[in-house]
Amino acid sequence: MNRPDAAAIVVTHNSEAHLFTSLTALCQAELDVRVVDNASTDGTLGLLDREFPDVKVIANPVNTGFAVAVNQALSTVDSDVVLLVNPDCVLPPATARELVGAVAADPGVGIAGPRLIGPDGRVAISAHPFESLASVLASRFGGSLMPVALRRMLCGVNRRRAYDACRRDGGPVRVDWLSGACLAVRTELLRAIGGLDERYFLYYEDEELCLRAGQRGADVVYLPAVSAFHVGGASSPDPTRTWPHLYRSMLLYFARHRGREFRAVRAAVIVRALIGMAIGGARLPLAPRSATARVRAWSQITRLAVAATPEPQEVPPCT
Structure with a gap:
């Protein structure tokens, strides 16, 4: 099988506990892997040096934020597709090939993401409509403070459709935006929009990316037929x-x-x-x-x- 024309970028910050499994899967997929470490104080750099000597590493002396770190690695990439993968996300080789193929085979697709499976084995909601006041009230300020029925009512039709896309099997689905735990992005598109927006230190850079991709006419596609496994929030519990x-x-x-x-x-x-x-x-x-x-x-x-x-x-x- 031909090696996929894709590079994987992983940004780490005190991610030692999950990084070995994540990088092992990426290396098994024969991807060109780049790790940008944002001033980890655990054993991340030692693990990289010991277990992954062939992985290209950029070690930042300070935590520059996710977007800046991705853009650092992007400047060294010469592949057609870039995979952005969180260090607590395990991307099976078959899923990596499907994601890369979905972007490489269709010029209209700019970004593709897989179904995400959480540590409890349940499907995570990773496809979303663009946020509004109502969706913020429901998703960020709901929880135990708001009854489930009221949260669903506030979500609206578009959000319920996105949830259904995550839960149901089937073919590729066009969506507004995808959670950034695991994304395949056309390199040309990512460079054309200037990389990730560095005004976002952490969070929302994925929604901004998908919004700007759509403004350029590129489709954002969710692939429920392939899965990646995501712990979520593993490197930042505080x-x-x-x-x-x-x-x-x-x-x-x-x-x-x-x-x-x-x-x-x-x-x-x-x-x-x-x-x-x-x-x-x-x-x-x-x-x-x-x-x-x-x-x-x-x-x-x-x-x-x-x-x-x-x-x-x-x-x-x-x-």
């Missing part, structure tokens, strides 16, 4: 290090693309953060360490949201 980036990126996305809804989203973020701080405070006597981390994270999110403006360049950085 809410003080991840949640502020999530909400900052959300505010940035709405400031750039859904300006009419920005102020409502910002208000919703502030309300959710205040509720989170209250819940965290109530849990302090029972679990002081985790509750303190949550309070700190929601406190930072509150400050970010209060300071945010509709102009994307003025959405404040996380600290």
Whole structure:
């Protein structure tokens, strides 16, 4: 079987626990693998040196964020297709070949993604419509705070269709955007849009990528017939290090693309953060360490949201 004309880019940050399995699968697929390490303090670099001497490694002295790291590796790629793979995602060789083939065989397809299977064996929802105020309220502020029936009602028809595409078997399905745990992207397209948007340190760069691909006439395609296995959030369990980036990126996305809804989203973020701080405070006597981390994270999110403006360049950085 011919070696696929594709390179895999993996961005790591303290991902040692999952990286061996992920990289082993990529090497078995005979992909040209590049790893960009964002200042890991665990044994990631030692693992790479010991177990994967042929993998090209870029070791950043500071955490540059996901988008910057991907673009660093992209500048060294000469293949027709790039696979963006999270270090806690295992991409079987057969799935890798199908993803690369889906992009390489059809000039109209710019991005393809597989069905994602979580650690519990269930299908993860990884195909989505572009976000709106209603979908943010349902997906980000639902959970135990909102009844399931109300969440489904707020999701709307488009989101339910995307969920159905993930759960049902069948052929390729065109969608608005795909979660970035595992994506095959036409290299020419990725370069044409300037790589991943580096204003997103973490989160929402996948939705931005798919939006900009669609603006250039490229299809984003979900392939339910092939699967990858995704742990999810394995390298970043501390809410003080991840949640502020999530909400900052959300505010940035709405400031750039859904300006009419920005102020409502910002208000919703502030309300959710205040509720989170209250819940965290109530849990302090029972679990002081985790509750303190949550309070700190929601406190930072509150400050970010209060300071945010509709102009994307003025959405404040996380600290």
